[in-house]
Amino acid sequence: MEQKEKRLIRRVKKGDHQAFAELVDRYKNSVFAICLRMVGNRQEAEDLSQETFIRAYKHIDQFDNDRNFSTWLFRIATNLSIDSLRRKKPSVSLDAELPGAEGLALKELLSGGETMPDEQIVRAEMEKIIQHEISLLPEKYRSAVILKYIEDLSLKEISEIMGIPVGTVKTRIHRGREMLRKHMAAFRGEK
Amino acid sequence: MSDAHKKFVSLMNKVLDEEATKEEQRLLDAHIADCSSCRVHFHELRQSADLLNRLVHPQAPLNFTKNVLDKLPADNRHAVRNWVSRHPLYAAMAICALPMSLMMIAARRQTVYRDKNGNGQFILLKMPENRS
């Protein structure tokens, strides 16, 4: 697997589109997941994901093949997402409230109520709510939380992607988790 | 929150990061058994982590790879090599067509030149189009 990837990258460095297509297929879901959870919008996430791969292709000569390709790629995706968030920041209201009905299933779930809401509805609703809660996190906590929980990466990998020490990654994840806890507690309190 | 509780919150985080020793885990368990505010806090933190874990991992949109490839800058060197290996006949024709078209251009120039000299006016003779 590792060796195959290194061979693919050597071919990409010679301008082989087919080899690059294999790399795109291998990582498109992960890159899309990172971008989607970072910006919370499918269309924007698709544009950012495409841009991530196009940049990777254009700058492949700068990639050191002794390093981890996914780390490098996820770093591009994270940085592009953060840039995009910063560009549109003034128009995004951080106080945006969810409509009242949205939280019902989640409240039921959090409180361990007996009437278990329909699985499908819970899924869709939770998806919306958690995405909303993630989007309320400051971007540096957000990226750490996403890389850990959505991509299931180790603290060490996250520190390499974000270019910060492992200790700082931990702090950011802890703070992110703590903010989410407080928001969720607010849901519970409304019941 | 008192300093004692803060210490336990950092223990909670260690446990959630799966970095707590058995001793630390035991310490937290013992405290939680007695302290309801820490018990609730830990339960809520764990729930936040669970919710994040439940979030579905989305699939990239359809045709994603193709859309990316369509936007890549073409590598000419490679493109030519690829094209030649896929279309050897066209490549051979293209190679033959080059001197042919040069000859035709030369021939056309000569014709125009001759006409100009001969009749004092331009008459462009119909030349066979060079299709390559």
Ligand SMILES: [Zn+2]
């Ligand atoms: Zn306590």
